[in-house]
Amino acid sequence: MWKIYLIKMEQKTRITLKYAWVFGFILLGIILNYLNVGGSEFVGFTSVGSWLIYVGFMGVFIITLQTIFKKKRQTDERMEFIATKALKITFLFLIIGAFVLMIIDGIKTIIIPYHMFMSYMICVLLVIYFISYKFLIWRN
DSSP states (O other), X not given: OHHHHHHHHHHHHHHHHHHHHHHHHHHHHHHHHHHTOSOSOBTTBSSHHHHHHHHHHXXXXXXXXXXXXXXXXXXXXXXXXXXXXHHHHHHHHHHHHHHHHHHHHHHSOOXXXXXXXXXXXXXXXXXXXXXXXXXXXXXX
C-alpha cells in the first residue's frame, strides 16, 4: 500500500519538476526579451528570448501529452544492458568524431555557426544511439 503511494508521489514530483523546468525557460525568455538581451537573430527566431519561449511552450505541450498517454512500461535486465551498451557505442563515436573533427579543423578551418554545429552533433548522436540500440536488439 505504501509502496504504491510513494510511486505515485514520485511520479507527481517528476511531472512537477518537468513543468517547473519548462516554465523556467518561458520566464527566462520573457526576461531576456524585456531586457533586450540576445536581440540578434537566433536559429530563425528574432531573439534568444523568443526561442526560449517557443522551446518552453513546446515542452509544456510534450509533457502534457506524455502524462495523458502514459503507458505502463516494464524493463528487465536485458533491456537495460542493451541500452547501456548502445550508450557506450554512442560515447565512443563521440570521442572518435571529436578527434577526427579536431584533425580536420587543424588542416582546414571549419566555418559553421556554433548553434548549427551543436544541432547537427546532437542529431547525429541520437541517430547513432538509435541505430546501435536497434542493432543490438536485433543481434540478441
